Amino acid sequence: MPAPKKSTSKTAPAIAPASAPVSPAAVPQRRSTDDPVQSLQQAILRNLTSALARDRVTAKPRDWWIATSLAVREQILTRLIKTQGVHNKENVRRLYYLSLEYLMGRLFENNLYNTGLYDEARTALKDLGVDWESVRESEVDMGLGNGGLGRLAACFLDSLATLDFPAIGYGIHYEFGLFKQEFVHGHQVEHPDNWMIFGTPWEVVRPEYTTDVKIYGRVENVFDNNGNSHPRWTDTKTILGVPYDIPIAGYGTATVNLLRLWASRSTEEFDLVAFNSGGYVDAVREKAIGETVSKVLYPNDKTENGKELRLVQQYFFVSCSLRDIIRRHFRHEGNSWENFDDKVAVQLNDTHPAVAVAELLRILLDEHNFAWEKAWSIVTNTFGYTNHTLLPEALEKWGVPLFTRVLPRHTQIVYEINRRLMEVVEAKWPGDNKKKAILSLVEEGGAKAFRMANLAVVGSHAVNGVAALHTELLKKDLFPDFDNLYPGKFQNKTNGITPRRWLLDCNPRLTKLITEKLGSPTIWARDLDVLRGLEKFADDKAFQKEFMAIKRANKQDLATVIKADCGVDVSPDALFDVQIKRLHEYKRQHLNLLHILTLYRRLLQNPSLDIVPRVFVFGAKAAPGYDLAKNIIRAINVIGDRINKDDRINGKLKVAFLPNYRVSLAEKIIPASDLSEQISTAGKEASGTGNMKLALNGSLTIGTLDGANVEIGEEVGDDNIFIFGLKVPDVEKLDAEGYNPWNYYGADDELRAIVDWLGSDYFTPGESHAFGALHHSLLDGGDPYKVLADYRSYVQAQEKVDAAYRDTSRWAKMAILNTARVGKFSSDRTIREYAKDIWSLPSVAI
Numbered sequence: 114m115p116a117p118k119k120s121t122s123k124t125a126p127a128i129a130p131a132s133a134p135v136s137p138a139a140v141p142q143r144r145s146t147d148d149p150v151q152s153l154q155q156a157i158l159r160n161l162t163s164a165l166a167r168d169r170v171t172a173k174p175r176d177w178w179i180a181t182s183l184a185v186r187e188q189i190l191t192r193l194i195k196t197q198g199v200h201n202k203e204n205v206r207r208l209y210y211l212s213l214e215y216l217m218g219r220l221f222e223n224n225l226y227n228t229g230l231y232d233e234a235r236t237a238l239k240d241l242g243v244d245w246e247s248v249r250e251s252e253v254d255m256g257l258g259n260g261g262l263g264r265l266a267a268c269f270l271d272s273l274a275t276l277d278f279p280a281i282g283y284g285i286h287y288e289f290g291l292f293k294q295e296f297v298h299g300h301q302v303e304h305p306d307n308w309m310i311f312g313t314p315w316e317v318v319r320p321e322y323t324t325d326v327k328i329y330g331r332v333e334n335v336f337d338n339n340g341n342s343h344p345r346w347t348d349t350k351t352i353l354g355v356p357y358d359i360p361i362a363g364y365g366t367a368t369v370n371l372l373r374l375w376a377s378r379s380t381e382e383f384d385l386v387a388f389n390s391g392g393y394v395d396a397v398r399e400k401a402i403g404e405t406v407s408k409v410l411y412p413n414d415k416t417e418n419g420k421e422l423r424l425v426q427q428y429f430f431v432s433c434s435l436r437d438i439i440r441r442h443f444r445h446e447g448n449s450w451e452n453f454d455d456k457v458a459v460q461l462n463d464t465h466p467a468v469a470v471a472e473l474l475r476i477l478l479d480e481h482n483f484a485w486e487k488a489w490s491i492v493t494n495t496f497g498y499t500n501h502t503l504l505p506e507a508l509e510k511w512g513v514p515l516f517t518r519v520l521p522r523h524t525q526i527v528y529e530i531n532r533r534l535m536e537v538v539e540a541k542w543p544g545d546n547k548k549k550a551i552l553s554l555v556e557e558g559g560a561k562a563f564r565m566a567n568l569a570v571v572g573s574h575a576v577n578g579v580a581a582l583h584t585e586l587l588k589k590d591l592f593p594d595f596d597n598l599y600p601g602k603f604q605n606k607t608n609g610i611t612p613r614r615w616l617l618d619c620n621p622r623l624t625k626l627i628t629e630k631l632g633s634p635t636i637w638a639r640d641l642d643v644l645r646g647l648e649k650f651a652d653d654k655a656f657q658k659e660f661m662a663i664k665r666a667n668k669q670d671l672a673t674v675i676k677a678d679c680g681v682d683v684s685p686d687a688l689f690d691v692q693i694k695r696l697h698e699y700k701r702q703h704l705n706l707l708h709i710l711t712l713y714r715r716l717l718q719n720p721s722l723d724i725v726p727r728v729f730v731f732g733a734k735a736a737p738g739y740d741l742a743k744n745i746i747r748a749i750n751v752i753g754d755r756i757n758k759d760d761r762i763n764g765k766l767k768v769a770f771l772p773n774y775r776v777s778l779a780e781k782i783i784p785a786s787d788l789s790e791q792i793s794t795a796g797k798e799a800s801g802t803g804n805m806k807l808a809l810n811g812s813l814t815i816g817t818l819d820g821a822n823v824e825i826g827e828e829v830g831d832d833n834i835f836i837f838g839l840k841v842p843d844v845e846k847l848d849a850e851g852y853n854p855w856n857y858y859g860a861d862d863e864l865r866a867i868v869d870w871l872g873s874d875y876f877t878p879g880e881s882h883a884f885g886a887l888h889h890s891l892l893d894g895g896d897p898y899k900v901l902a903d904y905r906s907y908v909q910a911q912e913k914v915d916a917a918y919r920d921t922s923r924w925a926k927m928a929i930l931n932t933a934r935v936g937k938f939s940s941d942r943t944i945r946e947y948a949k950d951i952w953s954l955p956s957v958a959i
């Protein structure tokens with residue numbers, strides 16, 4: 114393949130350009146008489162005309178992106194139909210993944226790689242004289258998620274299809290995804306993400322599967338022939354759910370699964386009632402309420418605020434999805450529930466879809482006249498629940514009055530589940546009211562609220578944490594009594610990432626090198642443990658040189674992005690120190706900032722100080738209502754700007770906070786990272802997945818013993834990771850003693866100087882207390898995430914990083930061993946474990 118025009122060739126002549134293609138999956142079933150490039154080219158041109166009313170002369174990159182996507186979609190949909198045909202014919206057991214978020218990113222290149230059409234599409238466009246980069250860059254990310262949880266769902270879909278598991282993902286077709294972020298004078302400013310404005314070539318709307326959702330209303334009792342009373346949910350409103358299907362193509366296999374996202378619409382009757390009684394404007398307003406449900410993704414990561422629309426969103430997508438699942442099941446089973454739980458496994462991605470437990474029970478009891486015991490057994494056999502966090506503020510609760518107004522019948526059902534649960538608790542711990550209060554689905558004392566995590570635990574046959582440490586803490590701290598009550602229900606499924614997007618697609622240079630050494634990616638990108646074969650090159654000087662030259666070329670590319678997006682000049686010879694993740698106190702971007710201030714101050718006091726030049730790269734969105742997080746963003750931006758412009762330090766430090774962190778930006782940063790910041794307070798990060806992406810791309814972790822960092826350390830070895838700071842028992846001990854940040858402030862002169870500096874108006878002349886929220890949180894606010902306690906240990910670990918980086922060969926070896934040894938963190942491994950231990954899901958060859 115020809116080399117695209119990129120400025121990298123001057124600085125790194127030996128290295129292939131970033132977009133050098135690698136032939137991935139062999140594509141099955143192509144007619145040998147056709148020239149595949151030519152037929153694809155014809156399909157592109159046909160779509161350009163028929164879908165976009167453009168010709169070759171007037172077409173913009175975005176038009177080429179849509180036309181090419183549609184041409185490729187034709188082939189993917191053919192495979193989708195074939196896959197669904199086989200699944201239906203064999204009446205297979207299926208996994209239904211319920212997630213309120215899917216952070217898919219761009220689909221164009223990923224679909225081309227996965228289907229094996231990448232080279233053909235490149236050639237087809239090149240022959241038409243179309244620039245590949247501009248086509249790729251014209252795709253807007255599909256950002257229907259906040260961060261790690263939504264990205265995990267996307268990685269899981271990729272692995273499910275790649276491993277030929279019959280699976281459907283269900284979610285919401287948000288009109289607006291996660292906000293776009295801009296910086297104005299260092300402040301975060303949010304803009305709506307109107308991601309569909311230029312069309313979405315990958316989705317297919319399915320109005321024929323439109324589903325009714327009942328909501329609101331009241332419950333009355335009706336009497337049957339024998340005088341028995343039955344609850345009847347009545348006076349409800351109806352919202353329609355219209356499904357949009359996005360095909361999910363496996364890599365190097367014929368399987369194409371689907372992601373089905375529900376868009377809300379108003380019913381016709383709904384409009385007419387209002388129209389007859391109130392006139393046109395009211396009718397339209399009523400209609401708008403129906404459409405509002407799927408309008409916008411809530412931009413909060415790990416906090417819930419009890420908003421009615423959020424509950425309506427959750428119920429809406431759960432209800433649509435369960436109806437769809439039941440419809441599919443009845444199609445095969447002649448309206449019989451007999452083997453429903455043989456054919457259906459449903460996974461709840463966090464508690465966001467936990468109302469599904471009550472909804473399926475309601476359908477069985479009220480619509481299909483099941484006795485409670487039988488209905489309950491179907492429900493618990495069907496559901497599995499994944500817990501994603503131990504942070505108390507992230508555990509979902511719904512005030513009972515609100516919940517009852519929206520879902521009056523479900524309130525009755527949750528109370529009945531709870532009544533029966535309390536009987537079980539009483540049998541096990543007679544007279545122990547404390548146990549009952551802990552395990553109850555209803556939080557009493559103050560305003561009553563339903564605890565959705567408790568509902569999910571009780572209503573599922575399996576509950577899993579997302580890293581070994583997290584699962585241990587889940588059992589020990591969050592749910593010890595449930596663990597006691599249901600032995601064996603809690604289990605671990607350490608998260609993973611798809612190596613297709615996070616190595617093959619995003620790092621073509623490294624992919625090419627690995628392929629030269631280990632053979633086709635159709636082998637190693639489907640079995641990531643094969644990367645262990647790179648270990649034998651870790652000491653090989655020539656290989657080290659190649660590996661680091663690739664890193665340098667990737668850094669050069671990122672430098673171009675940094676210049677364009679931040680206006681900052683950075684050198685690819687500096688150490689690229691990267692922290693990219695949602696902005697949250699527990700993730701401790703402010704600890705990173707204290708280190709930056711430390712180095713800056715040391716340089717000001719001694720300009721000839723010999724340190725490895727560093728570029729600090731940040732990417733992070735703060736929830737719009739999270740003031741402290743926004744203050745941290747402003748502090749990094751303002752201090753960074755001062756550092757970047759300070760000639761006295763000779764460019765030894767640069768700070769680049771790239772705006773609008775998202776999947777497509779992560780794909781540019783990760784291949785260029787030398788150092789991966791995973792510095793959360795021990796016990797707070799459930800797993801992390803950014804840590805895995807970075808390690809896979811040869812970035813060394815500086816991190817606490819938290820989440821999956823622990824397991825990354827086990828895999829790569831103590832010599833190839835920089836671990837520092839308090840461990841979980843140390844944090845617990847400090848909490849028990851009463852942690853006081855002033856002690857650390859008082860005992861460490863350098864720390865005190867840094868914190869005082871931050872609290873002064875040095876960086877914002879004329880504006881005092883610009884970082885007051887941040888400064889307050891560290892001292893008077895009690896430093897809830899123990900930044901000061903970990904400061905010195907962190908700075909010392911950074912000094913070890915500095916020393917290690919000077920030894921080029923040693924650093925190269927460490928980086929190579931990271932890539933070679935993190936095969937465990939492929940989401941293929943994770944999905945295989947879920948399929949075996951939780952879903953009992955066989956794979957089905959197409």
Ligand SMILES: *Cc1c(COP(=O)(O)O)cnc(C)c1O
Pocket residue numbers: 216259260261264693694695774775776779800801802803804806
């Ligand atoms: C992987 C990923 C995350 C999760 O990062 P963590 O460091 O695990 O919090 C968040 N956002 C995006 C865009 C990602 O790709």
